[in-house]
Amino acid sequence: MDRGSGLNILYVDTLNTMHIPRTELHPAGSPFHGVILGAQAYLVGQIDLLITFGNRANFRLKVITFEVVDFLGSYHTIMGWPCYAKFMAIPNHTYLKLKMPGPNDVITVSSAFLHAFMCNHEHFELTTVVVNSSELPQLGESLAPAVLDYNKLTSSMAFRPLEEAKAVGIDPIDPTKMVWIGTQLLAK
Known part of the structure; x- marks a missing residue:
């Protein structure tokens, strides 16, 4: 859950793990900002995937468009506000819950605080490695017009x-x- 993302992001590693060929991608729009400070992130493409929340007795299905990116992330995907809007879902980050209306009752998706802590810790370590890497200054030089x-x-x-x-x-x-x-x- 990302309370601030205007995009639904799927990482290439996740796409590969799902055994989805790149031929399933359709062309992407414009690059986006905010992943690497001052630089543009270019998309590999977009893909529409059927997403399900709930259980057999109470579930919702929607097709969500994901922007596929080819850089490291500590998550499999990031579901942003476009996904929440389509499912009419409300995230509560304090309680690590996502709630949405279902056909029979409210659908609640929960997580454990330890799991969230481990994900945040992994994300912090990945970010630290990227920022401290020798490749970041070179990347900044190669993207000079956008910086x-x-x-x-x-x-x-x-x-x-x-x-x-x-x-x-x-x-x-x-x-x-x-x-x-x-x-x-x-x-x-």
Whole structure:
């Protein structure tokens, strides 16, 4: 469960463990940010998988689209808000429970605190290895166009588009209120 992810992520290792051939992937959209600070993460592709929550007496099935990524993760998959919305699920991170309506009763998915601690510890160790690796500086150099030098930015330049963008007014009364929309967005 990821309370902040706007993506459902499936790692290539998990895809391989499930014996799903890469021919089942369909082309992915744009890269995304937030995995490696300042760098873009590129997708291998997308895959639609049938996901089931519950038991034989009370279950729900939905097809969920996962973004398949080819980097190490300490989990098999990350289910984000798109999955929760489709299942109408509510995560409670304090009690490690995920609840959603089922056809006969509420479906509850639970975890143990020790299991969550071990996953977090493994994730911390993996993150530490990646950050301390000799490959990270080289990766940063190879992705230089996507990495911003935050020391050179002023407060008015803090958020700049990475591609050509068009200014669009959002408030007819105040013309200074603008949003920037990319002019090279992919059509879906």
